[in-house]
Amino acid sequence: MSDFNAAAFRQHFPFFTEQPEWIYLDNAATTHKPAAVLDAVGLFYRQQNSNVHRGTHLLSETATNLYEDARTCVQKYLNAAESAEIIFTSGTTAALNQIAYGLMHSVLKAGDRVVISALEHHANIVSWQLHCQRFGVILDVIPLQGDAASGYQLDLNAYNKLLSLNPKVVSLTQVSNALGCILPLENMLLAAKACGAITVVDGAQGIAWQVPDMQTLAADFYCFSAHKLYGPTGLGVLYGKREWLEKLTPLLGGGEMIEHVSFARSRFNQLPARLEAGTPSIAAALGLAAAIRFISTFDAEQIKSYKRLLLKTFHDGIQHIPGINLLSAQQNNAGIVTLNVQGEHPADLALLLNEQRIAVRAGQHCAMPLFELLAVPGAVRFAFAPYNQLTEVEQCLNALTQAVEILAL
Structure with a gap:
């Protein structure tokens, strides 16, 4: 378990007080801003x-x-x-x-x-x-x-x-x-x-x-x-x-x-x-x-450790969801997971998650040549930041499970 206090870190970001219904996992696109900024x-x-x-x-x-x-x-x-x-x-x-x-x-x-x-x-x-x-x-x-x-x-x-x-x-x-x-x-x-x-x-x-x-x-x-x-x-x-x-x-x-x-x-x-x-x-x-x-007021190694914990929890949970095709490995990873639901367009999964106020990104992520090499049209990207909570990871896994079930109908 990381010694990093994610709840205290999160309190510095007004977005999460003013938009408490959102689970924001689009951090590779842009991060939220602390009150100091x-x-x-x-x-x-x-x-x-x-x-x-x-x-x-x-x-x-x-x-x-x-x-x-x-x-x-x-x-x-x-x-x-x-x-x-x-x-x-x-x-x-x-x-x-x-x-x-x-x-x-x-x-x-x-x-x-x-x-x-x-x-x-x-x-x-x-x-x-x-x-x-x-x-x-x-x-x-x-x-x-x-x-x-x-x-x-x-x-x-x-x-x-x-x-x-x-x-x-x-x-x-x-x-x-x-x-x-x-x-x-x-x-x-x-x-x-x-x-x-x-x-x-x-x-x-x-x-x-x-x-x-x-x-x-x-x-x-x-x-x-x-x-x-x-x-x-x-x-x-x-x-x-x-x-x-x-x-x-x-x-x-x-x-x-x-x-x-x-x-x-x-x-x-x-x-x-x-x-x-x-x-x-x-x-x-x-x-x-x-x-x-x-x-700079936070311990960088503690933040890394906490992001690894978020990543591990997410990866462990995905193993129990059928039909998920992972493109990202857990090891040697900075906190980004890209995946697809087998046979489904990534945008459809992202839209279903959006309905549950989970912000992710779908597409080729400004890396078209890479996705051509991987022979997939794109992927849904989940990117974690230190203000994300373990409870949010669990909520996201539940939403993913429901989305897979809906897409299978």
């Missing part, structure tokens, strides 16, 4: 609202200080070397697109190779595809092995063969948003660095499972979204080592990213401004800082 965002708009970096008045100076304090908060959370290595974006997708665009226009050339995996979210596939054909860059994919019972995992022998081709970039997810499996990132990134590759990590799902230490993880870039970590939507973080951030060609132009502009040419600003064009999402940055301060 809501208060920080609200306070900014009520008392501190002003644009940053531009004004000489006190409100602007205050907003600028708060915004840069939020950057420093993220820097310390990731253990980055300096705050200038933290770039605020609109989300993980924007961060990955900035990396792909920036490297394609500065470092990569025809014949170079980029390695991704079969487990990637569309954001870490399409962002590279947009440029590969145009620039003659080859996109290689690490295949899957295993099965649902033992757990799908990447074929590391195939990965090593791809590394023998000396790719310029290796870009991997930390945790599969579709299956929940945790990649052996430390070893995979070290192997990539050994062959001279630039390493990129999509931490959208992983940030809520394991906070990386950027002084020890062999990642040149790491991206995540605030709303996956109890923060606001519309804000992402692009961490990059300074030497690589400075090599990125900016994706967006205008505003503070410019040092000097003439009609003939423009000269870019210093980091982090050169990669932050336009007015940023100031309130969301303050909300993310509040989320980080909030989650």
Whole structure:
């Protein structure tokens, strides 16, 4: 039994007081926000609202200080070397697109190779595809092995063969948003660095499972979204080592990213401004800082242990429900279960659960190539967070049982 007090944790989230009928298991899509985050965002708009970096008045100076304090908060959370290595974006997708665009226009050339995996979210596939054909860059994919019972995992022998081709970039997810499996990132990134590759990590799902230490993880870039970590939507973080951030060609132009502009040419600003064009999402940055301060007051290992307990309870209960086809294994899982009812469309199951106020997600979860490999049209995803209760798991299992019975009629 975990020592984590899930009931006390849950009390920090107003949603569950105002919407007590809902069992929310769509946490891989977005998490709920604690009162500390809501208060920080609200306070900014009520008392501190002003644009940053531009004004000489006190409100602007205050907003600028708060915004840069939020950057420093993220820097310390990731253990980055300096705050200038933290770039605020609109989300993980924007961060990955900035990396792909920036490297394609500065470092990569025809014949170079980029390695991704079969487990990637569309954001870490399409962002590279947009440029590969145009620039003659080859996109290689690490295949899957295993099965649902033992757990799908990447074929590391195939990965090593791809590394023998000396790719310029290796870009991997930390945790599969579709299956929940945790990649052996430390070893995979070290192997990539050994062959001279630039390493990129999509931490959208992983940030809520394991906070990386950027002084020890062999990642040149790491991206995540605030709303996956109890923060606001519309804000992402692009961490990059300074030497690589400075090599990125900016994706967006205008505003503070410019040092000097003439009609003939423009000269870019210093980091982090050169990669932050336009007015940023100031309130969301303050909300993310509040989320980080909030989650940092809890023991990360206790949270992990509790999520494993939720996962085990759910997996154990599913074994007693006939007709369930599991795609996610219990082991090496960050708290995500995808499944189908045999012979039924995933949307039908999700709709039946919705009638009992259980929020799950059905579809291909922005991982179409993965589901093509698995030869299934999609799946229903259950994603657990530390504010979920064991009683909710039991209620969900009962609702699943009833749904299976209805679909069998």
